[in-house]
Amino acid sequence: xxPAPALAEGFPDLSGMRIAREPxxxxxxxxxxxxxxxxxxxxxxxxxxxxxxxVSRFLTAKVIxxxxxxxxxxxxxxxxxxxxxxxxxxxxxxxxNPVLKxxxxxxxxLFRGTPLILQLLLWFNLALVFPTIGIPGLWSARAVxxxxxxxxxxxxxxxxxxxxxxxxxxxGMLSVDIGQYEAAQAIGMGRLRALxxxxxxxxxxxxxxxxxxxFIGMVKATxxxxxxxxxxxxxxxxxxxxxxxxxxxxxxVAGLWYLLxxxxxxxxxxxxxxxxxxxxxxxxx
Amino acid sequence: xxxxxxxxxxxxKNFGEFQALKSVTLDVWPGEVMCLIGASxxxxxxxxxxxxxxxxxxxxxxxxxxxxxxxxxxxxxxHRLTEREIxxxxxxxxxxxxxxxxxxHKTALENITEGPLQVQGRKSDEVRAEAIELLRRVGLSAKAxxxxxxxxxxxxxxxxxxxxLAMKPMLMLFDEPTSALDPELVGEVLAVMxxxxxxxxxxxxxxHELGFAREVADRVVxxxxxxxxxxxxxxxxxxxPREERTRExxxxxx
Numbered sequence: 001x002x003p004a005p006a007l008a009e010g011f012p013d014l015s016g017m018r019i020a021r022e023p024x025x026x027x028x029x030x031x032x033x034x035x036x037x038x039x040x041x042x043x044x045x046x047x048x049x050x051x052x053x054x055v056s057r058f059l060t061a062k063v064i065x066x067x068x069x070x071x072x073x074x075x076x077x078x079x080x081x082x083x084x085x086x087x088x089x090x091x092x093x094x095x096x097n098p099v100l101k102x103x104x105x106x107x108x109x110l111f112r113g114t115p116l117i118l119q120l121l122l123w124f125n126l127a128l129v130f131p132t133i134g135i136p137g138l139w140s141a142r143a144v145x146x147x148x149x150x151x152x153x154x155x156x157x158x159x160x161x162x163x164x165x166x167x168x169x170x171x172g173m174l175s176v177d178i179g180q181y182e183a184a185q186a187i188g189m190g191r192l193r194a195l196x197x198x199x200x201x202x203x204x205x206x207x208x209x210x211x212x213x214x215f216i217g218m219v220k221a222t223x224x225x226x227x228x229x230x231x232x233x234x235x236x237x238x239x240x241x242x243x244x245x246x247x248x249x250x251x252x253v254a255g256l257w258y259l260l261x262x263x264x265x266x267x268x269x270x271x272x273x274x275x276x277x278x279x280x281x282x283x284x285x
Numbered sequence: 286x287x288x289x290x291x292x293x294x295x296x297x298k299n300f301g302e303f304q305a306l307k308s309v310t311l312d313v314w315p316g317e318v319m320c321l322i323g324a325s326x327x328x329x330x331x332x333x334x335x336x337x338x339x340x341x342x343x344x345x346x347x348x349x350x351x352x353x354x355x356x357x358x359x360x361x362x363x364h365r366l367t368e369r370e371i372x373x374x375x376x377x378x379x380x381x382x383x384x385x386x387x388x389x390h391k392t393a394l395e396n397i398t399e400g401p402l403q404v405q406g407r408k409s410d411e412v413r414a415e416a417i418e419l420l421r422r423v424g425l426s427a428k429a430x431x432x433x434x435x436x437x438x439x440x441x442x443x444x445x446x447x448x449x450l451a452m453k454p455m456l457m458l459f460d461e462p463t464s465a466l467d468p469e470l471v472g473e474v475l476a477v478m479x480x481x482x483x484x485x486x487x488x489x490x491x492x493h494e495l496g497f498a499r500e501v502a503d504r505v506v507x508x509x510x511x512x513x514x515x516x517x518x519x520x521x522x523x524x525x526p527r528e529e530r531t532r533e534x535x536x537x538x539x
Contacts, residue, residue: 182339183386183445187400187452188376190368197403201390279390279432 054249058240059256067236068257074153074232075219081158086165091195093170104166111163117224120156123147124228153225161218168210172203204276212269216262233257288351290315290456290487291336296345298331305331307511308345313489318482320498320519321491323508324534329491333458336489337380338371349377350455379449383461385441387433393420393444394429397451405452419447423477439470443477457481459490495538499523507531
């Protein structure tokens with residue numbers, strides 16, 4: 001065997017030498033430029049025709065706080081209805097039964113295909129189509145009494161949300177490996193039990209980021225319910241400025257509240273993601 | 286006279302134009318260990334999936350423990366069983382998949398108890414005790430609370446075998462159980478299967494492990510293009526094949 005040759009000359013030992021920090025001149029310059037532009041904008045607004053005292057006074061006004069509570073109640077309930085419908089419709093869509101499939105596809109087509117504000121107005125004005133509603137012989141009522149702004153907003157927002165959520169859920173269920181369905185079947189599970197116990201829990205992991213997106217959208221979409229007199233945040237802010245004409249101040253108040261709510265929701269989503277990441281290497285115990 | 290546990294008669298299965306099975310007829314006897322060998326696309330995996338009803342056959346019939354699978358004969362016609370009835374028939378077979386298919390959101394123990402608890406509705410303490418015993422049997426007592434992602438391929442496949450055994454099946458079906466494993470992990474899975482064979486379990490094993498077939502199988506069945514070409518004792522089929530196609534396959538594999 002040949003002895004190992006001696007190391008060649010001209011390749012010095014670099015261990016122990018530090019890597020120098022780069023100055024990043026362009027980053028500093030662009031950051032300074034952005035700060036400057038923001039300062040200009042802030043200055044413009046500060047000197048503009050905005051009475052900031054009104055903003056701070058109405059930020060915690062009772063009517064505004066009631067509005068944000070109504071906004072959150074509606075967002076949560078409508079989203080719950082949307083997720084329920086979305087799961088049911090997604091399961092129908094993936095079923096081998098052509099009737100269920102067609103019904104599900106038709107639902108998604110109808111409610112995704114028309115503007116949300118139009119659907120809200122239709123629900124709210126249902127009394128024009130059916131003056132009285134009820135179960136023949138058992139119970140009936142005038143539609144105007146039943147179809148309150150609350151119910152109209154809940155149905156309008158929830159059913160519309162269901163159409164979008166069904167596609168999110170369907171994508172999640174399709175992302176689960178076919179082998180998981182087969183393994184569930186092999187231990188004797190039927191389709192629905194396999195979906196509930198095996199497929200949906202795995203789909204949740206994929207589905208939560210887009211659902212978080214949808215929920216943030218829902219919080220803001222509740223503002224459309226102001227057109228049907230549901231007393232949510234924007235509607236209440238409008239009512240105040242109809243009285244005192246401080247339009248911009250109250251719009252800023254509403255805007256700050258929407259921003260705050262959305263900022264709180266983001267870390268909540270992270271917690272949920274962790275919960276459903278059980279068994280993946282990233283969060284394995 | 287004893288009856289075959291599985292009786293397969295003139296079974297055909299097509300995937301579109303492709304004939305996966307062409308009139309396959311075969312008996313599997315209680316306690317028998319049968320190895321199915323052949324090139325990919327020869328129909329051996331499809332045959333297992335038809336017995337477990339993950340695929341529905343197009344014609345012919347399969348009887349398991351004397352019961353016709355998937356259909357009922359009534360008034361000279363065959364009527365498909367409901368999903369619930371098929372689920373009940375599936376409980377008589379345990380299936381082990383090439384890619385394990387453990388439930389990733391459940392621990393090893395939960396994977397094993399899922400079927401007995403959710404499908405058979407059995408009592409929790411009893412099922413848990415049996416699951417712990419099954420984990421011991423496959424040599425994974427220490428991994429009860431591990432998630433599949435924390436286990437090696439060989440360990441996952443052993444959990445999958447325990448999961449199938451938890452349903453107390455009469456017949457175990459193995460679909461290339463070691464094909465997705467790194468070479469050094471094949472042995473531990475085959476050891477569990479050998480132990481199972483010695484315990485008297487009826488097994489149908491689709492495999493490329495000819496060494497395992499030679500050592501454990503009571504019968505080796507060679508399939509090609511959806512048909513059974515040759516079958517017999519392992520030493521005969523693998524040692525002195527009568528058919529030209531079997532010889533070609535074996536010389537290509539070894």
